[in-house]
Amino acid sequence: MLFKWNYKSPATEEKQAADELGAKLNISPILALLLMRRGITTESAAKRFFHPQLADLINPFLMKDMDLAVDRLNDAMGRKERILVYGDYDVDGCTAVALVYKFIQQFYSNIEYYIPDRYDEGYGVSKKGIDYAKEAGVKLIIILDCGIKAVEEIAYAKSLGIDFIICDHHMPDEELPPAVAILNPKRPDDTYPFKHLCGCGVGFKLMQAFAKNNGIPFARLIPLLDFCAVSIAADIVPVTEENRILAYHGLKTLNQNPSIGLKAIIDICGLGGRDISMSDIVFKIGPRINASGRMENGRESVDLLVEKDFSHALAKAKHIDEYNEQRKDIDKQMTEEANSIVSKLESQRHRSSIVLYDENWKKGVIGIVASRLTEIYFRPTVVLTRDGDFATGSARSVTGFDVYSAIKSCRDLLVNFGGHTYAAGLTLRWDDIQEFRNRFQRYVDEHIQPEQTEAILNIDAEIDFRDITKKLHNDLKRFSPFGPGNTKPLFCTTDVYDYGTSKVVGREQEHIKLELVDSKSSNIVNGIAFGQSASARYIKSKRSFDIAYTIEDNVFKRNMVQLQIEDIRVAEED
Structure with a gap:
């Protein structure tokens, strides 16, 4: 893939400020510059960021309707009413249900949980789910x-005498449901200071408010923070501000004493036995929690998350x-089919x-396939399949483009839709697909914007191999947890050479294992370039040549670093 490298050299004043901040924090000016470009310019702000x-x-009571939600929950428990914790079938929904159910269950037994069936009920609140609640x-x-x-x-549930507390983070419509309380920081009338909580995060805030109102020590909530992380x-929300706090302490729990x-x-x-990172969640833990909802029913994931016996778990x-293995096979087949269709559609190259x-x-x-196509073609993508007379689908977007607004612009064609900036779901009549596609x-x-459909690597800093010290690597770890809004720093080094021992590896000889040197020092640096064997001959x-990379732990050699090389570029001729 031909990446465009985007790098802005620091101005003299910026370098000077980075030197001063680095001295105060006892970190490299390279990392001080990264802090400054994340909006962290003072010693105190840096300490809050690192700790x-x-x-x-x-x-939590700054969130609109939180007082109403806590009062209704207290009333239900006081009157010994049966409570149903209901959630979406993806990772965010399943972890949210597990967190709320596990916390309330410590104090109240007349409670159960429900996950709708993706294939039988579809997304969100279903009439079948409400009827089940009524019968129970x-x-x-x-x-x-x-x-x-x-x-x-x-409204139907209300007619049956069932109240709702909504904990959501997706974009609301002009008309809100007739629930007792609607907790959603994206409500236009909500002044809650942080707008980017995930669904599990909103559920956590409800439990935090419930605990505060009932004199329950906050410490009782800490064991549930691994669900938040x-x-x-997995939901790819910004890892900034309140989410950073929840993710940081959630990862601690996940590594030290997970549920x-x-x-x-x-x-x-x-x-x-490994130090689990946000990346491990995205690529290993999250897909497994998601798999039961994708293949059968998400309830199985919640059953696992609330299990108390390890052998059963x-x-x-x-x-x-x-x-998950079945899902990977289907995912691969569908992506290949979709890729084949796109490559045959000459017009797509110009769209x-x-x-x-x-x-x-x-x-x-289909959501995974949409993500794959977005990564391959750098285009907002909608993938649809048939469900009777309807088409149901998922949309994914590229950096900076609001796919939710794009779908909303076609709302008169849609039976249902929902989501946020980078991911959305939709349902429409099968016969309306062509009109939807055109619009x-x-x-x-x-x-x-033209740059949003380009493969761009945003380089954080240009460094030499002599800069990659053990201290720099250890200080770099303090920037974690990584995610949107706080991406893992991407470095570049120019004019590097093969030490003579680099080789192609992998089952299909698709990767390159590198040993590199540059002209500034005698340091030999190890690297791995996944899927880039085409550059091996050069x-x-x-x-x-020039490389863009992140700095990682070498999992095979303790106390050594390894570069994960994102792109290899032939050095420009003078």
Whole structure:
């Protein structure tokens, strides 16, 4: 892939400020510059960034309707009403349900949970779910990671004497459902200071408020923070401000004393004994929690997450791991089919978006396929499959483009839709796909910027190999947890050479294992370039080249670093 490198050299004043901040913090000016470019310019702000404090979490009662939600929950418990914790079938929904259910269950037993079936009920609040609640004698439903658009369904529940507390983070419509309380920081009338909580994060804030109101020590919530870390990573929300605090302490819990269900998944993933990162959640833990909802029913994931016996949890985790293997096979097949369609559509090369549909594609995997196509073609992408007379689909976007607004512009064609800037879901009549495609693509053409459809690497700093010291690497780790809004720093080094021992590796000889030197020192640096074997011949020619990379731990050699090389570029001729 041909990446465009985007790098801004620091001005003299910026360098001087970085030197001063680095001296105060006892870190390299290179890293001080990274802090400054993240908006952290003072010693005190840097200390808060490096050591996020739970005491700095926002007062949950600043969220609109939080007092109403806590009062209704207290009333339900006081009247011994049956409570149903209801959530979406993805990672965010399942972790949110597990967190709220596990916390309330410590103080109240008349409670159960419910995850709708993706294939039988679809996304969000279903009539079937409400009917189940009625039959079970439920009087209060706490719904997590969905519900913000369920106006008719919640009105129906209200007619049956069932109240709702909504905990959601998706974009609300003009009309809000008739719930007792709607907790969503994206409400236009909500002044809550942080707008980017995930669904599990909103659920956590409800439990934080409930604990505060009832004199329950905050320490009782800390064991549940691993669920927050998993949902923040998997739902790809900004890892800044309140999310950074929750993710930082959630990762601590995940590494030191994870819940039994997550411990079982960690063991199944082969992550035991390792320092688990946000990246491990995104690529290993999250997909397994997601797999049961994609292949069968997400309830199995919640069953695992709330399990109290490790041997039972391990058996459930193995079962979910089998779902994940099935999901990977279907995902690969569908992506290949979709890729083939795109490559045959000559017109797509000149379009700024992709809309594909196939009535045989599996509903639970189309979101992954949309993500894959977005990564390959750098276009906002919608992938649809058939469900009776309807098409149901998922949309994914590129950096900086609001795909939710693009879909909303076609709302008169849609039966249902929801989501946020970078990911959305939609349902429309099968016969309306062509009209939707035309209008969606027209909207994207009119609103997307040319640079948003380019493969761009944003370089944080240009450094030499002599700068890559053990101290720099250890200080760099303090920037974690990484994610949107705080991405892992990307460095570049120019005019590097093969030490003579680099080689192609991998089952299909698709990767390059590198040993490199530069002209500024005698340091030999190890690196791995995944999927870049096409550059191997040039590298072995002894000519110089430039690399863009992140600095990682070498998992095979303790106390050594390894460069994960994102791009290799032939050095420009003088």
